[in-house]
Amino acid sequence: MEKLHVYNSLTRRKEVFEPISPPFVGMYVCGPTVYGDAHLGHARPAITFDVVYRYLRHLGYKVRYVRNITDVGHLENDADEGEDKIAKKAKLEQLEPMEVAQYYTDRYHEVMQMLNVLRPSIEPRATGHIPEQIRMIEKIIENGFAYVVNGSVYLDVVKYAQYYKYGELSGRENLDELLSGSRELEGQTEKKNPFDFALWKKASPEHIMRWQSPWGEGFPGWHIECSAMSIKYLGECTDIHGGGMDLKFPHHEAEIAQTNACLHPHPPRNEAKYWMHNNLVTINGQKMGKSLGNFITLEQFFSGNHPLLLRSYSPMTIRFFILQSHYRSTLDFSNDALTAAEKGLQRLLNGLRLAKELKTSPITTFDLNAYKASLYAAMNDDFNSAMVIAQLFEGIRLINAIDQGMEKITASDLEAFISLLNTFTFDILGLKQEIEDVTPRLEAVMNILIELRNEARKNKNYALSDAIRDKLAQNKILLKDTPEGTRWQFAPTE
Numbered sequence: 001m002e003k004l005h006v007y008n009s010l011t012r013r014k015e016v017f018e019p020i021s022p023p024f025v026g027m028y029v030c031g032p033t034v035y036g037d038a039h040l041g042h043a044r045p046a047i048t049f050d051v052v053y054r055y056l057r058h059l060g061y062k063v064r065y066v067r068n069i070t071d072v073g074h075l076e077n078d079a080d081e082g083e084d085k086i087a088k089k090a091k092l093e094q095l096e097p098m099e100v101a102q103y104y105t106d107r108y109h110e111v112m113q114m115l116n117v118l119r120p121s122i123e124p125r126a127t128g129h130i131p132e133q134i135r136m137i138e139k140i141i142e143n144g145f146a147y148v149v150n151g152s153v154y155l156d157v158v159k160y161a162q163y164y165k166y167g168e169l170s171g172r173e174n175l176d177e178l179l180s181g182s183r184e185l186e187g188q189t190e191k192k193n194p195f196d197f198a199l200w201k202k203a204s205p206e207h208i209m210r211w212q213s214p215w216g217e218g219f220p221g222w223h224i225e226c227s228a229m230s231i232k233y234l235g236e237c238t239d240i241h242g243g244g245m246d247l248k249f250p251h252h253e254a255e256i257a258q259t260n261a262c263l264h265p266h267p268p269r270n271e272a273k274y275w276m277h278n279n280l281v282t283i284n285g286q287k288m289g290k291s292l293g294n295f296i297t298l299e300q301f302f303s304g305n306h307p308l309l310l311r312s313y314s315p316m317t318i319r320f321f322i323l324q325s326h327y328r329s330t331l332d333f334s335n336d337a338l339t340a341a342e343k344g345l346q347r348l349l350n351g352l353r354l355a356k357e358l359k360t361s362p363i364t365t366f367d368l369n370a371y372k373a374s375l376y377a378a379m380n381d382d383f384n385s386a387m388v389i390a391q392l393f394e395g396i397r398l399i400n401a402i403d404q405g406m407e408k409i410t411a412s413d414l415e416a417f418i419s420l421l422n423t424f425t426f427d428i429l430g431l432k433q434e435i436e437d438v439t440p441r442l443e444a445v446m447n448i449l450i451e452l453r454n455e456a457r458k459n460k461n462y463a464l465s466d467a468i469r470d471k472l473a474q475n476k477i478l479l480k481d482t483p484e485g486t487r488w489q490f491a492p493t494e
């Protein structure tokens with residue numbers, strides 16, 4: 001079988017995945033800044049790296065998955081100026097900053113659970129790792145890659161670039177270009193160069209979130225938390241570092257620089273062996289984001305309560321919609337695309353239920369091993385969930401063909417076939433039955449209703465048999481009479 005290949009943003013090519021110390025895999029993913037409700041743009045990295053996590057575990061790796069909570073230091077704009085986003089929200093609502101962070105962390109967990117996103121192994125908070133961040137900054141100063149001005153500390157990009165490449169990840173390696181691209185903002189005069197970035201900021205008197213440091217009272221810059229926590233929990237070079245494409249610059253570029261500046265290794269360690277970035281969610285071709293004000297929160301999708309939504313969409317519809325595109329492709333939101341995703345998911349789940357009822361034969365007429373290989377080939381090609389879903393629909397086509405007698409399958413092959421489809425659909429893609437209770441008990445109740453309806457029809461009591469069918473249909477359960485008997489399935493919610 002083809003080995004797992006991962007597209008590495010740092011080298012800009014697909015590489016064979018070889019962890020540094022197999023069977024262990026370290027994975028760090030930049031988590032949410034908890035100052036607002038999670039929207040569709042947040043669901044994408046969470047689901048992308050959830051599938052990476054699930055698949056690596058499926059392959060037998062022992063994965064330590066670290067996804068942080070940014071609860072301090074993420075400034076209003078991506079330069080180093082502006083107010084802390086969380087502190088600003090706190091002032092607005094007259095709450096303690098930690099109260100705001102806790103509230104949105106809890107809400108983030110709730111929607112992630114609805115999306116069937118697994119909890120990471122460790123979920124460290126930036127505010128819980130201030131000493132680690134301070135120590136790291138001290139080391140960077142010691143190594144001569146940072147300077148202190150008026151209680152703030154900045155990374156000296158020019159000095160850094162004498163030893164290491166700066167801007168390799170985002171393709172901004174020319175410092176002159178970087179210079180012309182940087183906007184001169186108020187207060188920037190402290191810096192030697194506009195592209196230098198803050199490791200530590202002096203707190204102004206009205207700033208609420210503040211800590212003692214060797215440079216006076218202040219708070220960490222946005223980027224340093226991820227470097228400090230990645231090193232703390234995953235070592236000096238982890239296997240995978242992931243996040244949204246919009247984090248490549250300045251956030252990930254800064255992370256790489258901080259880590260190299262702190263460890264001062266030769267050759268550079270770049271914090272991670274494989275850098276992975278999911279593409280963005282767009283709305284009318286524009287990035288969906290809080291700063292642009294064009295976002296739809298996940299809760300709004302689940303309730304349908306947003307002017308751009310024609311109706312509500314279930315969490316699994318959202319998950320399926322995201323997985324239908326490869327994570328490196330853009331994903332454009334539309335009601336039509338979501339409706340199509342909902343129908344597709346229902347067709348997949350109905351097909352998997354039908355598989356359990358198939359009649360078996362003494363022979364299998366198709367190549368089950370080749371089919372299995374196609375599913376793994378899709379995942380091994382840089383976690384191509386879109387291809388996996390296409391192959392799962394090929395599986396549903398085979399199920400229907402077996403049902404109609406056009407293909408045959410042996411009992412043992414059917415067992416293997418069902419187990420394979422379930423593994424990819426539920427364990428690896430992380431989909432689940434929306435109506436949790438497709439349990440044996442619901443099947444039993446449905447069989448009783450189908451029997452009663454057949455009894456009524458035999459007695460020519462069509463008023464009753466039609467009533468049973470219609471009332472089930474009103475509850476989104478459809479009965480279908482086939483030569484093999486009556487079957488039921490869930491209707492897509494309209």
Ligand SMILES: [Zn+2]
Pocket residue numbers: 029030031226251
């Ligand atoms: Zn980060």
